[in-house]
Amino acid sequence: MLKRLITVLWPSFLIAGVADVLFFTLFDPTQLLYKEEPLFESHLAAYTVGFFLFWLMGIGSSALTCYFQRSADDINRCPLVPSARPEGCPKKEGCADCS
Amino acid sequence: MEPNTPTAQQQAQGEEEQSLYEVRQKIQPRAVHGWFANWRVALVLFTQLLYYGLPWLKWDGHQAILFDLAARKFYIFDLTLWPQDFIWLTGILVISALSLFLFTAVAGRLWCGFACPQTVYTEIFMWIEEWAEGGHLARKKLDTLPWNVEKIRKRGLKHLLWFLIAFWTGFTFVGYFSPITTLWNELLTFNTGPWETFWIFFYAFATWGNAGFMREQVCKYMCPYARFQSVMFDPDTLIISYDPARGEPRGPRSKKLDYKAQGMGDCVDCGICVQVCPTGIDIRKGLQYECIGCAACIDGCDQVMEKMGYPKGLIRYTTENVMKGKYADKNILSHVFRPRVLVYTAILLAIMIAFLVTLANRVPLRTEVIRDRLTLSRSTEDGRLENLYTVRILNMQDKLHKFKITATGAEDIQVVADEKDLKAGPQQSINVPVRLLIDPINLKGPSTPVMIRAQAEDDPELISETKSSFLRR
Numbered sequence: 001m002l003k004r005l006i007t008v009l010w011p012s013f014l015i016a017g018v019a020d021v022l023f024f025t026l027f028d029p030t031q032l033l034y035k036e037e038p039l040f041e042s043h044l045a046a047y048t049v050g051f052f053l054f055w056l057m058g059i060g061s062s063a064l065t066c067y068f069q070r071s072a073d074d075i076n077r078c079p080l081v082p083s084a085r086p087e088g089c090p091k092k093e094g095c096a097d098c099s
Numbered sequence: 100m101e102p103n104t105p106t107a108q109q110q111a112q113g114e115e116e117q118s119l120y121e122v123r124q125k126i127q128p129r130a131v132h133g134w135f136a137n138w139r140v141a142l143v144l145f146t147q148l149l150y151y152g153l154p155w156l157k158w159d160g161h162q163a164i165l166f167d168l169a170a171r172k173f174y175i176f177d178l179t180l181w182p183q184d185f186i187w188l189t190g191i192l193v194i195s196a197l198s199l200f201l202f203t204a205v206a207g208r209l210w211c212g213f214a215c216p217q218t219v220y221t222e223i224f225m226w227i228e229e230w231a232e233g234g235h236l237a238r239k240k241l242d243t244l245p246w247n248v249e250k251i252r253k254r255g256l257k258h259l260l261w262f263l264i265a266f267w268t269g270f271t272f273v274g275y276f277s278p279i280t281t282l283w284n285e286l287l288t289f290n291t292g293p294w295e296t297f298w299i300f301f302y303a304f305a306t307w308g309n310a311g312f313m314r315e316q317v318c319k320y321m322c323p324y325a326r327f328q329s330v331m332f333d334p335d336t337l338i339i340s341y342d343p344a345r346g347e348p349r350g351p352r353s354k355k356l357d358y359k360a361q362g363m364g365d366c367v368d369c370g371i372c373v374q375v376c377p378t379g380i381d382i383r384k385g386l387q388y389e390c391i392g393c394a395a396c397i398d399g400c401d402q403v404m405e406k407m408g409y410p411k412g413l414i415r416y417t418t419e420n421v422m423k424g425k426y427a428d429k430n431i432l433s434h435v436f437r438p439r440v441l442v443y444t445a446i447l448l449a450i451m452i453a454f455l456v457t458l459a460n461r462v463p464l465r466t467e468v469i470r471d472r473l474t475l476s477r478s479t480e481d482g483r484l485e486n487l488y489t490v491r492i493l494n495m496q497d498k499l500h501k502f503k504i505t506a507t508g509a510e511d512i513q514v515v516a517d518e519k520d521l522k523a524g525p526q527q528s529i530n531v532p533v534r535l536l537i538d539p540i541n542l543k544g545p546s547t548p549v550m551i552r553a554q555a556e557d558d559p560e561l562i563s564e565t566k567s568s569f570l571r572r
Contacts, residue, residue, distance in 0.1 A: 025182050
């Protein structure tokens with residue numbers, strides 16, 4: 001689980017850094033308006049908020065990649081360990097083809 | 100549907116992958132002394148003097164290196180870059196990356212082992228650890244001890260020092276982006292802005308975590324460069340290598356023994372090379388991607404070889420081709436100039452030249468022209484047509500200039516700026532409302548392209564022009 005978390009968080013962090021720099025090089029955040037009001041009171045605030053927004057988007061994308069990578073086995077697998085499966089279950093412990 | 104169950108193999112794989120992050124054997128490397136260790140100390144001092152010192156350096160009345168995020172201007176000594184000059188900043192990054200590739204092709208992972216911040220801060224944090232908690236055996240013992248006063252005292256001292264260094268590192272980092280003297284004064288009065296405070300602690304936390312806890316795992320699992328550095332390698336690249344032909348068969352022996360007569364190699368199997376390795380690998384198993392090229396095993400092995408009275412260099416910097424017996428160690432230098440290295444050098448030089456030439460020809464003046472969106476065109480009393488524009492003049496020089504605005508594209512264009520004195524101070528931009536007047540007989544179509552040009556009155560070389568259009572209606 002921790003490995004999953006790192007593979008989601010870390011690449012998005014790297015990309016967020018690059019995206020933040022590129023975006024705010026092209027657009028001066030104080031010139032960004034929302035309902036005719038400036039969106040940010042300071043540059044640093046904009047860069048920080050922007051960075052975390054990009055990070056969130058990257059996290060979303062990486063998380064979906066992880067999610068869709070689940071194999072049929074992962075999805076079909078019985079969540080119970082063999083010994084905890086109900087009586088009469090063909091996959092209960094001791095059966096020929098369960099693992 | 101028959102539910103699928105994972106095979107034992109898949110489960111085992113899954114567990115093994117988990118163990119990479121979860122059940123990591125904590126590595127307590129043994130400290131080592133020697134030629135390469137001294138070099139690392141020297142490089143730690145040099146890089147940190149540079150890193151901690153540079154933001155305090157003043158140049159021409161401003162911070163020598165300042166990526167002023169709030170003002171959107173980057174100061175690099177005499178050079179002031181605006182967001183429009185981003186290409187040169189990219190150029191600096193590209194040159195750095197290519198230099199790294201060239202270095203790697205010639206001498207392997209020198210960067211990783213000696214200059215990478217991850218290595219440098221891990222090294223500093225390990226000095227503190229060694230000082231506060233003792234050598235690697237004492238630390239291993241401390242790991243297993245229950246929490247008592249002694250352990251709390253040692254660990255507390257270590258973390259306090261780690262925190263101080265991490266905090267100063269974070270403060271310095273923010274000092275590259277926000278003027279550091281102001282930041283320092285704000286810090287003294289606990290008055291730093293919320294965003295600065297956040298980033299100081301964010302970076303401090305990252306330093307503390309990466310250098311104190313993650314350590315070699317950053318290189319093994321997080322570093323993108325570690326993953327692809329091997330593509331720069333070829334059989335003539337310098338790598339740290341154990342010489343199996345000389346070392347094997349390994350085994351412990353008495354110093355007096357004529358081990359060669361017994362059919363033994365030089366390796367006494369003392370395990371020092373494994374104990375000193377910060378990534379916990381055994382270099383005798385061959386080159387592995389975990390190896391960061393720090394040469395700690397060379398220092399460790401050389402000490403043992405010296406004690407045994409054997410020649411040094413059982414583990415040494417050498418190349419794959421030397422190991423295969425294609426040439427001797429002393430001929431490594433003559434194999435440096437090979438096609439790969441020459442191609443890397445040529446590309447690097449070409450980009451450096453392009454960088455310098457374009458930078459030298461950079462005109463520190465820029466104009467942007469915005470057409471008035473409300474009025475397209477209007478007639479004046481004398482029958483001419485008038486278009487309205489806002490001309491933005493960006494003076495990127497460190498002195499004040501007075502500008503004049505002219506235009507070309509049709510005959511007899513008259514430029515009228517309502518303001519008389521078009522002055523832009525050093526590193527300043529001004530917006531100038533401008534009217535262009537053209538007689539309709541000089542216009543060829545509904546839209547005529549015009550060039551609007553700003554020129555410094557005291558420096559005719561300082562000139563910048565932007566294309567716009569003049570509309571008939």
